[in-house]
Amino acid sequence: MKLTFLGTGAGEGYPGFWCTCPHCAYARQHGGKNVRGYSAASIDGQVLLDCGPTAFPNASRFGVDLTQVHTLLMTHPHEDHLLPLQLLWRAADDSAMSLPFEKMTQRGGARFTPIQPLHVYGNSFTREAFARAYSPELMEKNRLTFTLVHEGESFTSHGYRVTPVRGNHVKPGFAHSYIIEKDGRSLLYALDSGSFDADQMALLAEHTYNLVVMEGTYGINDAGDMNHMSLKRNLAMLDFFRQKGCCAPDFRFYLTHMSPHWCPPHDQYEPAVSGLGLSVAWDGLEIEV
DSSP states (O other), X not given: OEEEEEEOBOTTTBTTTTOOSHHHHHHXXXXXXXXXXXXXXXXXXXXXXXXXXXXXXXXXXXXXXXXXXXXXXXXXXXXXXXXXXXXXXXXXXXXXXXXXXXXXXTTOOSOOSOOOOEEEEEOHHHHHHHHHHOOHHHHHHTXXXXXXXXXXXXXXXXXXXXXXXXXXXXXXXXXXXXXXXXXXXXXXXXXXXXXXXXXXXXXXXXXXXXXXEEEOTTTTOTTOOXXXXXXXXXXXXXXXXXXXXXXXXXXXXXXXXXXXTTXXXXXXXXXXXXXXXXXXXXXXXXXXX
């Protein structure tokens, strides 16, 4: 599996849209890996993990062809992770796809390329957000289906085995992380997870991981509430995986969903955590799992 980060920032933006603090000012001045879009990712150009406001523009920047995507795994429905508008551009007159391009474009539409149906998986809160954004007719028109997930109940989508894990962001079950397995390789994508309850820690301990991607939103702020992970909690999770024998020989642990007010700019934060067994992701980073 190849994971591509389509964004690695938190909700307020990185740099913060309305902020000129030292972290935000540094990111604006230096650019590069220090500037982050909203957190999202792609696996093999076929699976999307969230679809916030910058996910699709960044997919174009980083060479991810969205016409090949068949599965969307939603962690939760907060606006920095879900922008329903972008899925509306899937609509088109599929009966015109066999026409010459010049004839096809006379019909109008948002696309002139055949696409696969998109199977969306998410929890009940995400299902409610989709129901508000899309009528059944729009779901059909945009070739969307929605399947409700339940923690610990694995499912398979196009050869990817997926196991949802309940988090504690906002309230228990508002956000779900995902264990994704294919061809003997395994990754955990844990965004806006907050803390994990004991039963979900036991579920996590049942697997061996080649890659863990985890939100590190609160960074060096250990006083933050339990809605998000901090560096201290990230390190506790790393210790947990090591103690439970969950780490494959090539195990890697990447932080994402960086907030500019608790996570220093990439240029400073990456060297600070690299000696602790962690790495900091950046927009456009590709990892072979």
